[in-house]
Every structure is written in structure tokens, then in C-alpha cells.
Amino acid sequence: MANITAHDIHALAVFMVENHGRKALYLANCAVEELDAKNAVKSADAWRALRSVVHDMLEGRIAIDQKPTVH
Numbered sequence: 001m002a003n004i005t006a007h008d009i010h011a012l013a014v015f016m017v018e019n020h021g022r023k024a025l026y027l028a029n030c031a032v033e034e035l036d037a038k039n040a041v042k043s044a045d046a047w048r049a050l051r052s053v054v055h056d057m058l059e060g061r062i063a064i065d066q067k068p069t070v071h
Contacts, residue, residue, distance in 0.1 A: 014057070
């Protein structure tokens with residue numbers, strides 16, 4: 001399985017926020033819970049990262065048109 005990059009997470013977060021608005025955070029939470037229940041650790045971790053970026057976008061800490069920066 002290929003690794004997911006910061007750019008991938010950002011692009012997915014933009015897609016979710018643009019298409020689902022505030023519901024995107026709920027959808028990400030559901031995915032994390034579902035994957036945790038299945039003990040799918042890597043997938044759940046990827047959704048946790050996505051959830052974090054979605055949350056930051058919804059709160060205005062990351063602009064949708066802002067390019068991701070990794071330090």
C-alpha cells in the first residue's frame with residue numbers, strides 16, 4: 001500500500017470541506033471510530049490526520065487554497 005502524503009491529506013480535506021461543509025468533521029469522526037473498531041490502525045491514523053486538517057480548515061487555521069507545509 002502506498003503511503004499517504006501531506007499533500008494527499010490536504011487535497012482530501014479540501015474536497016471534504018467543499019462538498020460537506022461542517023459535516024466533514026462528523027464524517028471523519030465516524031470513519032475513525034469505524035476503523036478503530038476494526039483494529040485497522042494505519043487507516044484509522046490516516047483518517048485522524050485528515051480529521052485534524054478538516055478541523056483546522058473549518059476553524060479558519062488553514063485556508064482551503066493554502067498549500068500544505070511540512071516542518
